[in-house]
Amino acid sequence: MATIYQVATLAGVSPATVSRVFNGHTVSKDKIQLVRAAAKKLQFEPNRTARTLRRQRSDHMALVIPDIENPFFTSLARGVEDVAQSAGYSVVLCNTDEDYEKELRYFDIVMSENMAGVILASAGDRSDLSGLISRGRPIVAVDRGPHGFNIDSVMVDNRAGGIAATRDLIDKGFKRIACITGPSDVETAQQRTDGWQAAMKLLKDNKQPATYLRHANNRVDGGREAMSALLSLNPPPDAVFITNNLMCIGALQVLSERNISPSSMGIAVFGDLPFSISSAMLNKVIPLDARQLGATAARLLLERINGDEQPARTVVLRNEIG
Amino acid sequence: MATIYQVATLAGVSPATVSRVFNGHTVSKDKIQLVRAAAKKLQFEPNRTARTLRRQRSDHMALVIPDIENPFFTSLARGVEDVAQSAGYSVVLCNTDEDYEKELRYFDIVMSENMAGVILASAGDRSDLSGLISRGRPIVAVDRGPHGFNIDSVMVDNRAGGIAATRDLIDKGFKRIACITGPSDVETAQQRTDGWQAAMKLLKDNKQPATYLRHANNRVDGGREAMSALLSLNPPPDAVFITNNLMCIGALQVLSERNISPSSMGIAVFGDLPFSISSAMLNKVIPLDARQLGATAARLLLERINGDEQPARTVVLRNEIG
DNA sequence: CTGAAAGCGCTAACAC
DNA sequence: GTGTTAGCGCTTTCAG
Numbered sequence: 001m002a003t004i005y006q007v008a009t010l011a012g013v014s015p016a017t018v019s020r021v022f023n024g025h026t027v028s029k030d031k032i033q034l035v036r037a038a039a040k041k042l043q044f045e046p047n048r049t050a051r052t053l054r055r056q057r058s059d060h061m062a063l064v065i066p067d068i069e070n071p072f073f074t075s076l077a078r079g080v081e082d083v084a085q086s087a088g089y090s091v092v093l094c095n096t097d098e099d100y101e102k103e104l105r106y107f108d109i110v111m112s113e114n115m116a117g118v119i120l121a122s123a124g125d126r127s128d129l130s131g132l133i134s135r136g137r138p139i140v141a142v143d144r145g146p147h148g149f150n151i152d153s154v155m156v157d158n159r160a161g162g163i164a165a166t167r168d169l170i171d172k173g174f175k176r177i178a179c180i181t182g183p184s185d186v187e188t189a190q191q192r193t194d195g196w197q198a199a200m201k202l203l204k205d206n207k208q209p210a211t212y213l214r215h216a217n218n219r220v221d222g223g224r225e226a227m228s229a230l231l232s233l234n235p236p237p238d239a240v241f242i243t244n245n246l247m248c249i250g251a252l253q254v255l256s257e258r259n260i261s262p263s264s265m266g267i268a269v270f271g272d273l274p275f276s277i278s279s280a281m282l283n284k285v286i287p288l289d290a291r292q293l294g295a296t297a298a299r300l301l302l303e304r305i306n307g308d309e310q311p312a313r314t315v316v317l318r319n320e321i322g
Numbered sequence: 323m324a325t326i327y328q329v330a331t332l333a334g335v336s337p338a339t340v341s342r343v344f345n346g347h348t349v350s351k352d353k354i355q356l357v358r359a360a361a362k363k364l365q366f367e368p369n370r371t372a373r374t375l376r377r378q379r380s381d382h383m384a385l386v387i388p389d390i391e392n393p394f395f396t397s398l399a400r401g402v403e404d405v406a407q408s409a410g411y412s413v414v415l416c417n418t419d420e421d422y423e424k425e426l427r428y429f430d431i432v433m434s435e436n437m438a439g440v441i442l443a444s445a446g447d448r449s450d451l452s453g454l455i456s457r458g459r460p461i462v463a464v465d466r467g468p469h470g471f472n473i474d475s476v477m478v479d480n481r482a483g484g485i486a487a488t489r490d491l492i493d494k495g496f497k498r499i500a501c502i503t504g505p506s507d508v509e510t511a512q513q514r515t516d517g518w519q520a521a522m523k524l525l526k527d528n529k530q531p532a533t534y535l536r537h538a539n540n541r542v543d544g545g546r547e548a549m550s551a552l553l554s555l556n557p558p559p560d561a562v563f564i565t566n567n568l569m570c571i572g573a574l575q576v577l578s579e580r581n582i583s584p585s586s587m588g589i590a591v592f593g594d595l596p597f598s599i600s601s602a603m604l605n606k607v608i609p610l611d612a613r614q615l616g617a618t619a620a621r622l623l624l625e626r627i628n629g630d631e632q633p634a635r636t637v638v639l640r641n642e643i644g
Numbered sequence: 645c646t647g648a649a650a651g652c653g654c655t656a657a658c659a660c
Numbered sequence: 661g662t663g664t665t666a667g668c669g670c671t672t673t674c675a676g
Binding site: 001018020050051052053 | 652653654655656
């Protein structure tokens, strides 16, 4: 690959001038022409590694997510990507499997590669951001909050969604409303569960035993297990609020396998189901615009990268609860 | 962030020795101790940008895929990631939206960042790999073949799968079997369609008008449109072979909306449906182990990165057709 | 086994 | 507006 020196020689200018041309600094028209011609001839492409080393900042942003196979996060990634790309940044996707160690390893990479910033959908509420923060690397938390760190974040109103979903089931006459939620160290799970609990207080004769609250991993198999467990209770619930998309898939699979008709079990879910064929089985879906979430986070991050120093902001996206 | 010079000073050795310690070269036990202690004290983390610049090779591999929102490709990404990570490589995910220009732009980035290699699920059969190849960058094609370029590839037997799926429908007594396939410049679509055509020749009184073959984009909306179009034919098909997962979702949505029962329309699909609740509507699914595909591709790429110079290989994964 | 020193390709003072 | 030059932090000859 050609270097700026070769281009400079061919164009009869200094390397600095070549650099200036490629960075949009002021250079006389005629030299711009010469440089462009020479660059084209040599198929010159600026070496980003060298640029990054010199500038101490790359044009990558890291997107750290807990589960790349959850369509919610891939949509979010799309949103980030769209914004990043149009600002000239590449997105490095880092999948943590909800593992704090893996997350930390990625943070190290962010530092040692001088990435411009991080968008973090954290593994849980025990993420250690201190290293990144002490080194002044911009971070935006998305979906899950900043829990204790003083950083920008973009979220939805999880509690309100939990309330709305549960209320819908109550309004439809269900009495024994269970809740399948995520791990207890995941903030979104907590908040949505809070919403469910708050709404349940409205029920006059609240027949809600503690066993109606099930924690599970946020994936399909977690939903399956939780729903199976609920069905074996006596009495089983007559409805269930499920706090994430994949667990709802799992729960519906179990119902389908046991030929339990949709009408005999009310279902409300937080977040749209991916690739569903029919929503006939669902009483209520709290919509969740992952792409918007990602795009907003990316925009905040770009502002920080460009030197914005204002105090940390929390943006709450309204999830138009019907 | 600390540098090797600071570590060297603190440890009382030369920078070269620090470098050697961190690269596993031969250094005396006692100096190793000194260096490790100093590094720990300073929280030293080697600067990968500098290393990449010097070595002319980074520890990133690019994974170029056409649609990050298709679970097939995210599973594939998981497979790549697992293998890459355990070999110390990071995966940079590049989403092309099936756009050749975006693809080329990513290839430029691969070069200008000195990435170690590329795994490519190409946008179509007109991808231009000449730049990468002339510069000696290792590439492995996955899912879609190398079409003309002399590179390693990992694929499944698409034609055989197409035949098996179609045969299953024939055996079950369907007569008017349509095919919903992908864009005509996508190799997997072509080959699966070939299989369908080959199998249809077995039907004695082959009632297959040209309109039974529909090309669509490989996404949900493409499947919806194609299925709608098929249903408005006279006579409509009594079964359909769909060459990818998302289009099948779209097709099933249309059937569901029109209350067309599964039994009156045979469906076979190439590739498992993501997050499906019940497979009752499907006659035949040709399994497709995306994760395996990705892992295999990553292994081949690692071999090339490590200097393997043997002639290009094509690995065909058997997709255990029932 | 270890140190000195060159240089990967670029950018940003600094001088003119 | 343009050229000269000093590094960014690391690896890797080359000597010893």
